[in-house]
Amino acid sequence: MAATASIPRPARYLLRFDDLCPTVSRERWRQCRALVDEFRIRPILAVVPGNLDCDLKVSPADARFWQELRAMEKTGATIGLHGYRHLRQSRGRSFVPLQAFSEFAGVPGHWQRTWIAEGLEILRKEGLNPRIWVAPHHGFDGNTLRALKAESIHLLSDGFARVPFVRGGLIWIPQQLWGPLEKSEGLWTICIHPNITGPAQIEALRLFLRDHASQFTSVDSVMAEFPLGALTLAERVHAHMALGRILMARIKKRFTVR
Numbered sequence: 001m002a003a004t005a006s007i008p009r010p011a012r013y014l015l016r017f018d019d020l021c022p023t024v025s026r027e028r029w030r031q032c033r034a035l036v037d038e039f040r041i042r043p044i045l046a047v048v049p050g051n052l053d054c055d056l057k058v059s060p061a062d063a064r065f066w067q068e069l070r071a072m073e074k075t076g077a078t079i080g081l082h083g084y085r086h087l088r089q090s091r092g093r094s095f096v097p098l099q100a101f102s103e104f105a106g107v108p109g110h111w112q113r114t115w116i117a118e119g120l121e122i123l124r125k126e127g128l129n130p131r132i133w134v135a136p137h138h139g140f141d142g143n144t145l146r147a148l149k150a151e152s153i154h155l156l157s158d159g160f161a162r163v164p165f166v167r168g169g170l171i172w173i174p175q176q177l178w179g180p181l182e183k184s185e186g187l188w189t190i191c192i193h194p195n196i197t198g199p200a201q202i203e204a205l206r207l208f209l210r211d212h213a214s215q216f217t218s219v220d221s222v223m224a225e226f227p228l229g230a231l232t233l234a235e236r237v238h239a240h241m242a243l244g245r246i247l248m249a250r251i252k253k254r255f256t257v258r
């Protein structure tokens with residue numbers, strides 16, 4: 001078996017932008033792109049190919065959207081397939097069970113394969129090269145992994161370990177944060193949803209990027225630098241406990257915030 005990556009020290013960071021589609025909040029996406037340019041970040045851009053989710057229809061469809069993504073991919077961004085229509089109609093159990101409903105987990109394999117194939121085709125027709133799976137609502141199961149492999153997608157962004165690893169025949173690059181947070185060690189993906197990121201959060205991200213720009217990496221660099229193997233037992237336990245802490249925090253919030 002291949003060696004497991006050792007936990008990097010100091011920490012490394014990846015930046016991921018979710019819910020991108022032509023109707024993303026134009027102003028907030030512009031502010032996010034300005035940060036990418038200013039600090040020369042090579043982010044993961046998680047794109048919804050055939051969006052039907054009303055929550056993601058924030059601005060009128062922008063004709064420049066696809067051209068901007070093509071330009072960002074040319075300068076080092078990695079294009080992610082963020083599901084198909086971004087609906088949540090299934091209740092299947094996910095590998096990363098953060099949400100009760102999802103678009104993919106629990107859906108029959110042939111449907112998942114069709115949606116993934118069609119989603120990839122839409123993005124490729126726009127001149128993009130999708131290379132990494134980003135499950136909407138963290139919902140994906142064994143059938144998703146089989147469909148992705150059949151469609152030659154071998155990377156996904158999810159999970160709570162501190163290093164990339166191989167599971168189910170795919171390479172998992174963990175995603176554990178939803179905002180900037182200083183860490184002493186490990187590889188951390190910070191997921192930003194431009195539609196719901198206000199001025200204070202943009203400014204916090206800007207300050208974090210200013211202080212830590214040299215620690216930000218890209219999917220390509222991660223693939224080149226980290227040895228890939230199954231997680232050690234210790235890291236599996238760590239990931240399991242991290243997931244447990246997030247679930248507990250959400251339950252607590254549900255009972256305290258009204």
Ligand SMILES: [Zn+2]
Nearest residue numbers: 018019136137
């Ligand atoms: Zn999403």
